[in-house]
Amino acid sequence: MQNFEQIGLIPRSIVRTLQRFLKQIGLKTDLFAIYEFRVSRYIAIASLQCFCFLIICPWVFQFFIRFCIFHFIPLTPEIFINFHQQEQAFSKVQTFSQQIYFETLLKSGGMIQEEHKIFQDYFLQCADFYHQQSITIITNWILDFTTILFFLFLLIISTPQILILKTFFIESLLSLSETTKCFFLIFFLDLLVGFHSSKSWEIGLHALIEHFGISQNQNFIAFFISTFPVLLDTIFKYWIFRYLNKISPSTVATYQAMIE
Template sequence: MKYWNLKKIHQSPVDKVGIIPRSISKLFDKFKKELDPNAEVEALEDFKVARYQTLTSVKYVIFLLIMPILINQISKSLLFGPCINYLWNRNQQSIFLNHSQEERAFAELQRFEEKLHFEILIGKVDNASQKTINHKMTDKALELAQEYANESSCAVKNILADLLSCTVFVSILITNKRQFSILKSFINELIYGLSDTAKAFLIILFTDMFVGFHSPHGWEVIIEVILRHFGLPESRDFIFLFISTFPVILDTIFKYWIFRYLNKISPSAVATYHNMNE
């Protein structure tokens, strides 16, 4: 690939912002290319550049996603898993990592006891002696202890494996700057090449999903899953504080992007967005 082609790849719509609106400049460029006697050669060259850019971007994205996931699973199964299991089994008292796990375990045991008494009252459980009840409660407590011990050990494995995966991910970005630059250009062309209606639709979909009035419920679920994944306490104060601040920051960044870039590159898309959002 010639240097001219590589330079052409790295040109993105963001870099072409000027005084004249982009739609008018594209119209003049179209007439200029149609009147150019070498238009066919340039069109073929543009196709080769676009094809190279697409193939390179797709391969890089696949490698960027699959490699950290493979490292994560392999390290968790072959490296961190056996070590954590050995150390965890040596200390039989290690069951809970935080008080949130204890509260969930106690709540499950309490629900089991209430369910057991209910089944006894309706005659679903025979031989309802105190000894039988104590035996069932002991079995359930041991089952919960094993379940939460596994959850705690898995949380430690997740922390180590995710740190290694993030290191691999960042290393790929640093060592493949050229591919990352091509991917960035490809994404810019893909986004800014959409129609005004498509841009407005994606903007509304993104904002309503992540910063809309109904998004706090989704953020609450996501944060709880992340906290459990890393074995962190599920603090309601932290969750509510995050929900009350992060979507606002995200909305501010998104509005700045619309004002700073999209409004200059495609003002008609911004107008369509405001009309659809009213």
């Protein structure tokens, strides 16, 4: 007695064809997931390499230029290269003179010869200190200028890698949760343009002025601190309204709710 297969409403050939099609779709899905994982891994590795390349290469280049300056290019500038150094030296000498004069009044007997020797040694120390400071300032100008040019050269020759790094950075930011993105946004805004940021700007500006040996102007410093953070705050608010609101409106809504 022969066994007959049951005949359904849909022919078995069509069912088998659909099953093979679904298996192929599943296989393609797995292959696509593997391909997507490989692309993501390549982007992450390339971004890390580009970031390290842009950080380490300028540092090594600056170290090499500094070595060449101190060993092959002798710098013999004047003792003072700006008026601010002269004011500092005069203030130190005046304070030291008053201290020595007060100490000689407390001591009995003539101390003219010893006092002259003390003044001479102190003047030589001041001259050597400000001479070394002038050398450091000139070296800073040379190092920073050449390093900036070298960094711009790296940006030009690494344009494809920088595009990959930019894509990776944007995707990493967008993958964060809304509260995390708002936390970083509020943190950096308060750090740069917050109520207590003026003191940080003042300290940073003084450090930059001393680094390049520029004569300090208190009026300019006060004007810069009172206007530049306001300008940055306006730019950030415009960026949030114009661009971030299009890219991630939920982040803007969460940000507004957090600051309120």
